Amino acid sequence: MSRTKTVRIGLSARLFHPRDGAVGIESKTLQVLEQSIAQWVMSRDVMVLMVPSILKDGPIHRSNIRLRDYAGFLDGLVLQGGADVSPEAYGEAPLRDEWAGDRVRDAYEMELLHEFVEAGKPVLGICRGMQLINVAFGGSLYQDIPSQFTDAARHQADAYDRHSHPVNFAEHGRFAHWFGSAEGGQVVSIHHQCVRSLGREMVVEGLSRDDGMIEAIRHTGHPFVVGVQWHPEFHTPGRDALLDCTPLLEAFLSAARLCR
16 A cells, blocks of 8 residues: 555544543543544544644643644545534533533534535544534524424434434435435444534435435535434444445545645
8 A cells, every 4th residue: 555645534523521520541631543443444444533623722732733733634534423523513502411412512513523624625524523524514403303304204213323224315405326226225324413403505315204304414515415313333244234435435535635
């Protein structure tokens, strides 16, 4: 594998904040990535690097590196899943304390998204990542599907990554082109929030077949800013009932190669 041609993909970090009264590692801020998402992206022989959040006024400040520098160095960005997007990010108050989300992570990932978009680099948002893309472009979310989305199908289950439901793609859309049809398939989709109103220049690329919930979006003003509500990294070999998401990964990496 030639180093000069190796695609470099950044993964946003999940943030775990110190717990009150905790000791040891739980008293520290942790920045992590989920192994399955890294392995899914790396399956096409690309380099994956986690992009840490940067505290401009933190206790340790030894360089002038900024998120903009990562956008210049890397060829693409994946926004991974995790904590809720805060309703405050789209002008609402949390209806319940547990739906308050993570404003620190929101600010970090929105800046990261902005820098990659400004640099003309492709961005793929997964689960929370799709929701964040939509909010960053002025859209909003349902804070809680069961209590706010009328006649919703089940989008969460104790089975977690064993839970799936069918999606369809928009006729003549980009996903229908990548996957060869608008038929779609079964996806592992685990979330209690979802897109309510679309952000600026966002279009729907996929819907839940059961209840019409938005499951894939795309920004029309950028070569590749795409979000999926499901988790393609959980569609592992041998789970033949699930949609093969290789076309999505290939489309993302093809866009990244154009940035080399």
